[in-house]
């Protein structure tokens with residue numbers, strides 16, 4: 001399957017036979033199950049998307065980091081029943097080590113923060129774009145890999161960190177032409193659930209598992225959620241109280257339920273006040289049903305959604321103040337988000353906002369006779385040294401082919417190297433938009 005394409009053409013590989021395989025037939029040219037190739041057109045779109053991820057990250061003063069796609073399995077062994085840890089692309093390596101292709105980036109980031117220890121001056125503002133994996137029985141035919149953009153702030157306990165991250169997400173959407181009419185960001189706080197569970201005397205050790213189950217509230221039948229919560233030993237009335245609390249959609253109602261001094265109420269009010277300061281409050285809406293499916297969130301949680309309701313969550317994140325101590329480190333406040341490379345492309349297609357990305361070449365240089373190829377090479381080298389993107393015609397091609405090639409590449413000029421012109425220190429240049437043609441001295445080519 002090709003990455004972002006949806007047409008059948010993208011799936012069929014080239015018709016010519018591939019390298020002979022052992023039994024004389026053509027090898028399977030498809031990529032491994034659940035993975036994608038990125039042929040040029042798809043790769044241009046991916047590069048464009050990642051360039052936007054990077055430019056937003058840099059405009060917020062973040063530094064890029066990266067980690068191995070292969071990590072120790074122990075980074076993801078959590079007991080809260082998350083889908084992400086039940087679908088590890090894990091195996092035992094030749095040294096007998098339990099390893100896995102990473103399903104997410106946050107644990108790697110936490111590992112690097114711990115590794116850096118005191119040498120990393122806080123706050124850290126790190127971003128990464130990395131391929132993440134899951135191993136899902138192909139019954140559902142879903143992908144097994146995607147690229148995720150992550151931005152994380154380490155060392156800031158206050159809501160200003162979440163506000164910065166949300167502002168970065170809004171800045172990214174805005175760069176692509178997506179508005180708050182197309183997309184919203186649901187915001188809540190896990191302290192809502194913590195308070196509600198506390199009132200039902202639910203043991204703290206079940207909190208993460210309750211969040212993972214409640215996160216499925218809009219994906220599986222309520223009866224199934226009730227059954228799974230009961231499976232954690234929650235009494236029926238507690239289940240009703242929890243599900244009732246999750247229907248809250250206004251901060252006033254939340255305040256009425258939890259009181260004006262409740263931490264979740266105070267934090268959410270502060271976050272919305274900061275959002276007004278940044279000017280992106282119309283992107284946000286409080287929604288108590290948002291808990292996110294990762295066990296380690298401890299406070300604010302949020303997710304970007306398309307208002308037409310046709311797509312899965314576009315991005316998501318939250319505060320995770322106690323992740324480092326689960327790795328034996330000292331707890332450090334942290335918050336971050338993940339933004340996948342697939343749903344956003346579906347949204348851009350739906351909104352007709354896909355960019356027009358052509359194969360960009362400025363000049364096509366062609367020797368009119370084979371023995372002039374060294375001269376053509378000199379012309380190409382000079383043009384490239386001046387920053388022009390140059391395609392040199394290779395092989396013994398006819399002019400008709402060369403002009404068709406130039407049209408395909410949407411080149412701006414055709415530069416023909418012929419003996420008569422070369423003898424005068426010139427080349428023949430055809431402007432491919434004005435169709436104007438003239439001899440130019442080589443030193444005037446740029």
Ligand SMILES: Nc1ccc(Br)nc1
Pocket residue numbers: 084103104132133134143144145146
């Ligand atoms: N965590 C994760 C990894 C890979 C894909 Br595709 N989706 C989610």
